[in-house]
Amino acid sequence: MMILSGDPPKSRVLTLVLVLIILALVATPFLFPGAKALNVAAKICVFAALVASYDLLLGYTGSVSFAHTMFYGIGSYAIAIALYGMGPNWGAVATGIVVGLPLAALLALAIGLFSLRVAAIFFAMITLAVASAFQVLASQLSWLTGGEDGRSFQLPELLRPGTVLISKNLMGFEVNGRILTYYLVFAVSALMILALLRVVNSPFGRVLQAIRENRFRAEALGFRTVFHLSYANCIAALVAAGAGILNALWLRYAGPDTSLSFSIMLDILLMVVIGGMGTIYGAIIGATIFILAQNYLQALMGVAAKAASEAGLPLLPGLLHPDRWLLWLGLLFIASVYFFPTGVVGRLRNPGDKSAGGSH
């Protein structure tokens, strides 16, 4: 209970699903051999943390930010540039963290102070503009960021796949640097999610929810809403940058497509809404569903598209082409905002009540 900050999942089915997901993530290196399964699992961990931090903004304060990938990208690029420039050692990892996290927090503070004073809509539009400028900047400053190609780098000795920590024993498993990296990603993501859970269940988190419900009233009660919102924005940016660092460490690469692109922003939005806004747990569920679908449904769509084109149907092959899967996600997104505004977690917590839950 302590570790969940007094905010348990509050639903048997939900608890079961969460436990299953976490157990599966822990056991992935041993249960599902192969690089793809491990990649998917690591991506779920990273995105669960990233989406949880976005949930702090969207679900708990009700402000829509389109700059979340920017902070994610700052983390990724900080670690990538440090390791690329200083060589694969722990000093470089530390430098990346020490530079990346404060940079993200400062930028979040600047954006927050500048745009959170006015309506939520301003914040959404300004973050969109800043994020797109940052994206262009990252692809233009190629001497620093590697431009469109991004930066590939080497990890410190300990985390490389070639480093065998425990050689094949009786059980037939080998623990190498890659698996160690995976557990690093898993542990740090879990810590960040638990920290966010602590934040939203603190008195500070209650104030955020009060601001979401009625900003004017919260202000009348004597809370400095701009301060609270900016603070939440900074925390979310820090966690996003942390997730970016993990992502870069896992991929050994940082580039515009994996860390900055607008489509990642849309993915995050989808995961929050599908999982359930204002719950933190929704982030884990949303990330798991979405990334599993992304990795395994696309193959299915390819098969369906082929069948449709063989059957000679018009238009359908184009619509079912694996590259068009965002189309179906977009439809799903609209449908879930419309019919399930509280997401999977909200539905599981309050099965009968449509209107209850985090969002309004």
Add this chain to the structure above:
Amino acid sequence: MTELAATDPLPKPKRDIAPILLPIAVALVMIPLIGSPSTWLTLTAASLAMGMMIFIMASGLTLVFGLMDVLNFGHGAFIAVGAYVATLVLAPFAASLQADSLWINLAVLAPAALLSMAVSGALGLIVERVLILPVYGQHLKQILMTTGGLIVAEQTLYAVWGPQIIPMPLPTSLRGSFILGDVAIAKYRGLATLIGLAVFIAIQLVLNRTKLGLLIRAGVENREMVEALGYRIRRLFLGVFMTGSALAGLGGVMWALYREQVHASMSDDLTVLIFIVVIIGGLGSIGGCFIGAILVAMIANYGGFLVPKLALVSNILLMVAILMWRPRGLYAVTSR
């Protein structure tokens, strides 16, 4: 307070002309910086043309927000749809576009633009009914719904037309430039400026000289009061939304011809630009939107000429500067 007799005319509100002077001041300041007057004239003409196109696309968005407090994040979709629909007409008549006669060229271009406006307007009707109607008064859901709509529209365009860039060459008679002394002004930019001015004047006339416009302006200032007087503001809003969508479609055709290519991702880039314009102008203000569009285009053209590296972030800097000066944009129309 002085007493007013019943026959006295109502006191006129003071005209706020500082924002109008701003683009003129920017243009004048740039003369010594750029040096050559002919280059300056070319750049100024280019900014006017670009500004007019941006204004056409952004005007609908700002009115829709002002009137009904609805922010459409999917506005860019109408732009892309407009551009794609125009290719339906322009591609089969490519031969007529190559003919060296302004009238033959326009006879193809005008129906293409009208068709684009009709389709975007009809799409606006669907979007308003399906996506926006269920989430009135809920900003968060509006943003989410319309963002979802943007994804779906963009992906559908990809599915129907394919992911490749479609070339959209300018008609022969609109290529090249007018040469006045040593100043060159591209013909198409001249046409774009004329259309933009016409749209601006038409909107201003409708808003300021008709009963419809009176209702719209009243609705922007106080929706409940207009409703209380017995007008169906919902229907009015639907009309404004469809007009705004149709204008976005027209802007899309013009922009595609300007860039001489069509691509579904154009909606993403333009959405950002339009948001900046709408914020600078003050949400809900047509005049502010007009000035904002010209300012953004000026910064893009002058900035691109003087310090090309700065062009990447110049829009953001402009927005920050304007909001420092007037936190709610050039003209704060709504009370929200």
